[in-house]
Amino acid sequence: MxxxxxxxxxxxxxxxxxxxxxxxxxxxxxxxxxxxxxxxxxxxxxxxxxxxxxxxxxxxxxxxxxxxxxxxxxxxxxxxxxxxxxxxxxxxxxxxxxxxxxxxxxxxxxxxxxxxxxxxxxxxxxxxxxxxxxxxxxxxxxxxxxxxxxxxxxxxxxxxxxxxxxxxxxxxxxxxxxxxxxxxxxxxxxxxxxxxxxxxxxxxxxxxxxxxxxxxxxxxxERDWAGFMDVRSGPDYPPVATIDFDRIAERDGEQVGVGRYPVLHVADAWELSTMLHLAVPGIEHRYRRGSDGRHTALMAHPDGSWARGTAIGTDPPTVHQGGPRRLWDALDAVRDDWLRLGWAPFLGARAMIRDDGTIKLLRGDWRATIHAVPTP
Missing domain, CATH: 3.40.50.150 (Vaccinia Virus protein VP39)
Known part of the structure; x- marks a missing residue:
């Protein structure tokens, strides 16, 4: 042995x-x-x-x-x-x-x-x-x-x-x-x-x-990437409101249009998902692929905002959005920045940490703030 x-x-x-x-x-x-x-x-x-x-x-x-x-x-x-x-x-x-x-x-x-x-x-x-x-x-x-x-x-x-x-x-x-x-x-x-x-x-x-x-x-x-489990303060993570992604997959949007970029599994695109989180923290993602080649990206936020984009292959997706914010528009704006710059701007960004834990990020003319979370 x-x-x-x-x-x-x-x-x-x-x-x-x-x-x-x-x-x-x-x-x-x-x-x-x-x-x-x-x-x-x-x-x-x-x-x-x-x-x-x-x-x-x-x-x-x-x-x-x-x-x-x-x-x-x-x-x-x-x-x-x-x-x-x-x-x-x-x-x-x-x-x-x-x-x-x-x-x-x-x-x-x-x-x-x-x-x-x-x-x-x-x-x-x-x-x-x-x-x-x-x-x-x-x-x-x-x-x-x-x-x-x-x-x-x-x-x-x-x-x-x-x-x-x-x-x-x-x-x-x-x-x-x-x-x-x-x-x-x-x-x-x-x-x-x-x-x-x-x-x-x-x-x-x-x-x-x-x-x-x-x-x-x-x-x-750092010009590197990693992911860990979230920090917790008790024996388990606190319960969160259940998001009905099945309903989001079927409902009609308050705004319906055509997206400018192909559908992708956002959570698996680590640079893009990071940029989107910095812009709109707290979005939950789901991705579904059908046997007919149709695939769908679903997004939902605790504030009630939601979005769904569906397409076959790399065709422009049909996008439904609802709630107080337009999450797919935020995703497209982040992809605009990503393509315009040619790189993920957070990589190598300088960081300043305030006494309350707020993180200010800076690289060239790009800025982002990771706001402090109050101590329980």
């Missing part, structure tokens, strides 16, 4: 290269000890998986919790409903975030989003347990991760903390494995002079890095 170390080495070779200082940490860290079970939906509804061993070393996200049900505590015939609420991050993405964090020996690191604890293990191996604090809102996740870390003689500080509230200390680096709607003011308060944070922004594929300087907190959007 192939040993876990052979699988770990294969993973390390995929994620990085033998000359990287991360290579040894990946080779020496048994991911299967942190993810003995996970949820998989590749064949339909969520189903429990407990191996094979190679599965734990795949360079992919392993979902460990659906709603409030953790895979560790599930029965083989459980099929949970709801959103994924925790996972073991794609190893290559975890290393990417650490690299953007500009980590170094002797710096105190806050690992926001413990999840399985695998990331905390990599950090502790590279930089020493006493310099790593790993935080998660879920007491079970923190307890399980701490036990699995200790079994490997790794003892970073592991705390149950709602990361949207006050953090337990100050840090030279804050690395987030969850997506935030804006920068929590508590992160800014916990960031030491010269300190650096790296996170992703909810509803976008933005990787944001920022450093505390004597004049404020400034940074940039």
């Amino acid at each position: 192939t040993s876990w170390r052979a699988h770990a080495r294969t993973l390390a070779d995929q994620v990085t290269h033998p000359g990287s200082r991360w290579h040894r940490a990946l080779v020496d860290t048994p991911r299967h000890r942190f993810v003995p079970a996970w949820w998989d939906d590749s064949d339909g509804p969520w189903a429990l998986r407990r191996g094979p061993l190679a599965g734990a070393y795949a360079n992919r996200s392993l979902v460990t919790r659906i709603g409030p049900l953790h895979a560790d505590l599930a029965k083989d015939d459980d099929h949970p409903q709801g959103r994924p609420t925790s996972s073991s991050t794609v190893p290559s993405l975890a290393v990417t975030m650490y690299r953007y964090g500009h980590l170094s020996r002797g710096l105190d690191i806050a690992d926001v989003g413990t999840g399985s604890g695998y990331g905390a293990a990599l950090l502790a191996r590279r930089y020493g347990s006493r310099h790593v604090t790993t935080l998660d809102v879920d007491p079970y996740l923190v307890s399980a991760a701490a036990g699995r870390l200790a079994a490997l003689d790794l003892c970073p500080t592991a705390l149950t903390v709602d990361a949207t509230g006050p953090l337990p200390g100050t840090y030279d680096r804050i690395v987030s494995m969850v997506a935030v709607p804006s920068i929590p003011p508590s992160w800014l308060a916990a960031l030491r002079p010269g300190g650096r944070l790296v996170t992703t922004i909810r509803g976008t594929w933005i990787i944001l890095t920022a450093t505390r300087t004597p004049d404020g907190v400034f940074g940039q959007v």
